[in-house]
Amino acid sequence: MESPFGPGAAQPLEGWQGESPHFLLDLHTHTVASGHAYSTIQEMAQAAATKGIQYLGITEHAPGIPGTCSPIYFRNLHVVPRQMYGVRLLLGAELNILDTHGTLDLDEYHYQLLDIRIAGIHSLCWTGGTRRENTNGMLAAIHNPWTHIISHPADGTAELYFEPIVLAARDTHTLLEINSSSLNPVRHKAAARPNNLELLQLCKKYDVPVILGSDAHISFSIADYQYALPLLAETQFPAELVVNDKPDFCFQYLGIDLGGYS
Numbered sequence: 001m002e003s004p005f006g007p008g009a010a011q012p013l014e015g016w017q018g019e020s021p022h023f024l025l026d027l028h029t030h031t032v033a034s035g036h037a038y039s040t041i042q043e044m045a046q047a048a049a050t051k052g053i054q055y056l057g058i059t060e061h062a063p064g065i066p067g068t069c070s071p072i073y074f075r076n077l078h079v080v081p082r083q084m085y086g087v088r089l090l091l092g093a094e095l096n097i098l099d100t101h102g103t104l105d106l107d108e109y110h111y112q113l114l115d116i117r118i119a120g121i122h123s124l125c126w127t128g129g130t131r132r133e134n135t136n137g138m139l140a141a142i143h144n145p146w147t148h149i150i151s152h153p154a155d156g157t158a159e160l161y162f163e164p165i166v167l168a169a170r171d172t173h174t175l176l177e178i179n180s181s182s183l184n185p186v187r188h189k190a191a192a193r194p195n196n197l198e199l200l201q202l203c204k205k206y207d208v209p210v211i212l213g214s215d216a217h218i219s220f221s222i223a224d225y226q227y228a229l230p231l232l233a234e235t236q237f238p239a240e241l242v243v244n245d246k247p248d249f250c251f252q253y254l255g256i257d258l259g260g261y262s
Helices: 041-050 071-075 131-143 162-172 192-206 229-234 247-254
Strands: 055-061 087-096 116-120 149-151 175-179 210-213
Touching: 041 055, 041 087, 055 116, 131 149, 131 162, 149 210, 162 175, 162 192, 175 192, 175 247, 192 210, 192 229
Parallel strands: 055 087, 087 116, 116 149, 149 175, 175 210
Antiparallel strands: none
16 A cells, blocks of 8 residues: 555654644664565665655664574674765664563674664564563563664564553653554554554653654655554644654654764
8 A cells, every 4th residue: 555645755744733744764674684675775765865854774683583684794884874865874773572581682792883773572583471571571672771762562472561661661761663564454463553552642641752663674665654643643642752753852862873974
């Protein structure tokens, strides 16, 4: 299904009070290096520029996902320019939360090489337990000082208690992602919609900012938030708590220094 906003423009936030801001960043995307995605870094950057995206995160799957790149890929990221076609690139990884202890699948040596670090639960490499144990695993990942963003926490892969997750994200300045891709009906994630609604309501209650993620695996899907936007409208989620149009706030909140690369 094609985005109702069209392929040539980043999507505004619709259905909220006040002006509709223009999305300027998408920090969760993948390239061919992840093994099951279909565009190169340059193709992704070109598409981002066409859509008016100023900051693009390319976060390849870490080694726990079959077919993804090996750790040496992350060690060589220094060769890639961080500016392409007028877009500022943040090159990093989507780390896997492996178990109920919050173990991640790269080490601190590699974390230091990454501009941005996302962590999420994926069924292909997740060993879970009870709802409380699963929640403890995610809390450990949130409290890991290297983690910037939790990817698709509400997609239903693991049964979780969301209130402590929201509170931990607030206390650690970790962003929780509203992942549009996991809400796509083709993904058959029945729990994703009610879970994300609950997550949004809790973030609204506690004034916790969120980030929309396209989880794009092809350039055409960059900044495509068509499945997330209706949930924001349904929960009357405050526009000021969505960071996608506020890059300065986003990077300050996450403690990301954009200096050091040209």
